Amino acid sequence: MEKDLRLIKAREMGKTIVATAIALVALVVTLYPAVWMHITAVRTNRDLFRQPWALPDQIHLENFATAFERSPIPVYFMNSVIVSAASVLLILLLAALAAYPFARLSFRGRDALFYMVVSGLMIPPHVALIPLLMLLNKLQLLGTRFALILPNVAFGLPFAVLLLRSFFLTVPQDLEDAARLDGCSRAGVFWHVMFPLARPTLAVVATFSFVGTWNEFLFALTFIQDRALKTLPIGLMDFVGEVTTDWVLISAGLVIATFPVLLVYILFQRQIIRSMMGGALRG
Amino acid sequence: MSAFFEQWRIRLGYRMTIILFLAPAIIFLVAFLVYPIFMTHYYALFEWYGLTATRTFVGLNNFLELIQDPIAQRSFVNNIAVLASAVFCSLPLAFFLALLLSRANIRFKGLYRTSYFLPSILPIVVIGLVWSWFYNPQWGLFNQLLKAIGLKEWTQPWLASSTALPAVLVVTIWQRMGYYIVIYLSALASIPSDIYDALKIDGANLWQETWGVLIPMLRPTITVTVAMAIIGSIRYFDVVWVMTVGGPNHATELLATYMFKLGFFSYRMGYASAIAVVLFLLALVLTVTQIRLMEREIVQY
Numbered sequence: 219m220e221k222d223l224r225l226i227k228a229r230e231m232g233k234t235i236v237a238t239a240i241a242l243v244a245l246v247v248t249l250y251p252a253v254w255m256h257i258t259a260v261r262t263n264r265d266l267f268r269q270p271w272a273l274p275d276q277i278h279l280e281n282f283a284t285a286f287e288r289s290p291i292p293v294y295f296m297n298s299v300i301v302s303a304a305s306v307l308l309i310l311l312l313a314a315l316a317a318y319p320f321a322r323l324s325f326r327g328r329d330a331l332f333y334m335v336v337s338g339l340m341i342p343p344h345v346a347l348i349p350l351l352m353l354l355n356k357l358q359l360l361g362t363r364f365a366l367i368l369p370n371v372a373f374g375l376p377f378a379v380l381l382l383r384s385f386f387l388t389v390p391q392d393l394e395d396a397a398r399l400d401g402c403s404r405a406g407v408f409w410h411v412m413f414p415l416a417r418p419t420l421a422v423v424a425t426f427s428f429v430g431t432w433n434e435f436l437f438a439l440t441f442i443q444d445r446a447l448k449t450l451p452i453g454l455m456d457f458v459g460e461v462t463t464d465w466v467l468i469s470a471g472l473v474i475a476t477f478p479v480l481l482v483y484i485l486f487q488r489q490i491i492r493s494m495m496g497g498a499l500r501g
Numbered sequence: 502m503s504a505f506f507e508q509w510r511i512r513l514g515y516r517m518t519i520i521l522f523l524a525p526a527i528i529f530l531v532a533f534l535v536y537p538i539f540m541t542h543y544y545a546l547f548e549w550y551g552l553t554a555t556r557t558f559v560g561l562n563n564f565l566e567l568i569q570d571p572i573a574q575r576s577f578v579n580n581i582a583v584l585a586s587a588v589f590c591s592l593p594l595a596f597f598l599a600l601l602l603s604r605a606n607i608r609f610k611g612l613y614r615t616s617y618f619l620p621s622i623l624p625i626v627v628i629g630l631v632w633s634w635f636y637n638p639q640w641g642l643f644n645q646l647l648k649a650i651g652l653k654e655w656t657q658p659w660l661a662s663s664t665a666l667p668a669v670l671v672v673t674i675w676q677r678m679g680y681y682i683v684i685y686l687s688a689l690a691s692i693p694s695d696i697y698d699a700l701k702i703d704g705a706n707l708w709q710e711t712w713g714v715l716i717p718m719l720r721p722t723i724t725v726t727v728a729m730a731i732i733g734s735i736r737y738f739d740v741v742w743v744m745t746v747g748g749p750n751h752a753t754e755l756l757a758t759y760m761f762k763l764g765f766f767s768y769r770m771g772y773a774s775a776i777a778v779v780l781f782l783l784a785l786v787l788t789v790t791q792i793r794l795m796e797r798e799i800v801q802y
């Protein structure tokens with residue numbers, strides 16, 4: 219009897235070890251590229267070419283300073299900050315405004331309009347690319363930051379509206395009625411009751427929109443030719459073309475470009491993962 | 502009489518409120534999403550080079566040319582390959598790892614989940630460049646590894662030969678797996694715990710458990726992820742653009758990369774728009790199919 223128990227325990231133990239081993243292999247495979255990039259960013263080129271896949275002899279944090287001083291990366295970084303910040307703020311405001319009537323007010327054609335907005339989720343941005351170029355050209359916005367911000371907002375809105383509407387649907391009607399009795403207008407209810415209540419969902423929307431716009435590639439590739447206005451993704455591509463062999467410097471640039479999304483991910487990962495689920499299943 | 506006006510005022514006010522709330526978002530969507538989609542269909546009917554040149558109406562000629570264009574056919578096949586790699590590699594791998602994380606007795610599960618999801622948030626440039634270096638013929642990770650274990654004859658210029666497409670597909674599988682892991686994990690977590698308890702008492706093995714109980718229970722989630730993987734595959738662009746720009750000799754060309762090249766390298770805006778229309782129609786058909794499938798699932802359960 220006791221022997222059996224020990225056998226079962228040993229078998230359980232064996233299972234745990236095998237499972238942990240598999241999970242660890244997958245962990246190494248998913249993390250390795252990012253880890254390797256960080257390691258490469260702090261070594262010397264000489265060291266890199268001698269033993270690219272080993273650990274460096276010495277850590278050279280000054281590579282980041284070099285990347286900032288000897289490259290246009292600070293310019294690209296600032297452009298990314300401006301474009302992302304403006305896009306995220308606009309998405310938050312417009313999506314919250316639109317989600318409120320979709321969730322809490324009744325009017326003719328409400329659901330049809332809502333589904334039309336949400337169907338924007340399925341549109342590949344390539345479909346709109348050439349007409350967007352023509353439109354931005356006509357509006358004389360081509361080669362300005364608006365050429366990135368405006369399409370970013372339009373393509374970011376459907377998901378944000380979807381998420382915020384499902385949050386507003388959960389707010390108890392009593393809260394709204396109480397505010398109305400206190401003499402609040404609809405706009406007042408929205409601004410003083412709904413918007414503050416939605417703060418956690420707004421944080422999630424902000425996180426998603428930020429990661430999306432910070433990494434945005436296609437519009438940046440198409441609508442911006444001026445070096446002084448390029449964002450990090452395309453700026454880094456140019457940079458790679460210019461200093462093809464200086465992989466250490468390029469890696470330092472990549473680390474700098476990754477840092478903000480990494481930071482946001484580490485801070486908000488719980489909310490991101492939780493809401494991704496909700497959105498994916500309901501959507 | 503005044504009561505009548507008062508009621509009108511309230512109703513008008515209510516209308517105005519709704520319009521004011523919705524207008525900003527709707528204006529953005531119409532100007533930068535709906536209008537461009539319509540214009541793509543319109544442009545697709547013209548032979549038209551560049552931004553300023555005149556347009557010649559050619560009807561459906563662009564579409565007729567598209568059907569016979571070997572590069573477009575190649576791109577379409579490659580898109581199918583991206584799709585297949587997502588459905589038959591990313592999703593099963595993700596399901597397996599999610600199952601492992603949720604059912605096995607592993608410590609620090611949150612850490613694994615966080616790490617698996619990381620590729621989903623990395624900038625595409627980072628993913629593309631780092632993987633290109635892994636594939637570097639002289640001193641890339643893969644060739645170095647092969648040399649180290651004595652398989653020097655297997656070394657390849659991975660991205661510059663017939664291995665380019667599989668090499669890129671590996672990256673797409675790697676990039677998208679974590680997203681689906683998170684989805685499967687929370688679907689598994691939503692299964693009531695007494696079902697797991699019952700499974701334990703019945704003494705079913707993991708294989709029976711998975712195929713007999715968990716997969717049937719998770720069918721709605723699996724349907725959604727398959728649909729997401731398929732729809733995601735038709736718009737695939739960035740990673741391929743950074744790693745190979747569709748080369749060598751169109752070996753990794755996708756509909757989206759081909760469309761971009763036609764429009765902005767060859768300035769064949771009308772023809773490029775025809776491909777954009779195809780992308781749109783594919784997305785539309787697949788999304789409608791997805792919704793239909795989901796409705797059927799909901800009826801079933």
